[in-house]
Amino acid sequence: MSARFVIGKVLASLATLAFVVVFNFFLFRVVESDPVSTLFRGRNLTAQQRDTLTRQFGLDGSKGEQFVRYLGQTAHLNFGRSYVTNQSVWTEIKDKAPPTIVLVGVSTLLSTIFGILIGVAAAWKRGSPTDYGSTTFTMATSYPTVLSTDITLVMKPYSTGTIQVTLKDSSASVINGLDLVITGGPASVAVVGTTNSSGIATLAVPAGTSPVYTISVPTQSPYASASTTKAGPIAGTTVTVGLTVAKS
DSSP, X not given: OOHHHHXXXXXXHHHHHHHHHHHHHIIXXXXXXXXXXHHTTTSOOXXXXXXXXXXXXXXXXXXXXXHHHHHXXXXXXXXXXXXXXXXXXXXXXXXXXXXHHHHHHHHHHHHHHHHHHHHHHHHHTTTSHHHHHHHHHHHHTOSOHHXXXXXXXXXXXXXXXXXXXXXXXXXSOBOOSOEEEEEETTXXXXXXXXXXXXXXXXXXXXXXXXXXXXXXXXXXXXXOOEEEEEEOOXXXXXXXXXXXXXXX
16 A cells, blocks of 8 residues: 555545535535524514524624634534534534434344345346335335435424423522523424513423423523523423523
8 A cells, every 4th residue: 555545545535524514614504594593483583682592603703704713613623502402512412323323233234134135036036026026115115214204293293382481590589581592392493582570481382292392591691501401391281490590
């Protein structure tokens, strides 16, 4: 193996990595001109809520400033927060990597074994009904499962319940006019609300047997960010959540 060959492979790998990094930025921040509006479509956001969410997701500033910030964060393995759950991307990866690896590993092993067996049978009886039947079967079952999942989510209606959130400061005084975001649940929703004069925000969310929601309060002067998780409501019920928000 020559040094030229190794250098060529290394340069090709670096070029591929650079392409993926740049492509991800353009895919999520340039092609989608306003991710906040898309994420919270159908909900009436105030200008203050929109500005808060824009800063929270690092979408403020020009595209050039965002790109430089994005490169720096990526170099430090800081992948930001999920637009869907508002959780750290690293947390999302760590939570979902083990079952994903097991699922992919087992499915790859089984598909390899059955694929070889079906291929041998088709080749052994080429041109026969077995050949045509096995080919048709493998083609019919090879479409992306994501498609069927999306169809299921669209076709399945969700009943609703409500989550009532009370925000207080460290002295147990209620905080009014503070924005909060509820994410997660069976439909991976993102709902925005603002506490009233009693420090309470009541938001409707999809219900289920045991949905888990994340309640997050973005940094809003003079308060620091805060978050908690809560089992969501069953259909037609209300669950209450109390969250203490410290001053920054």
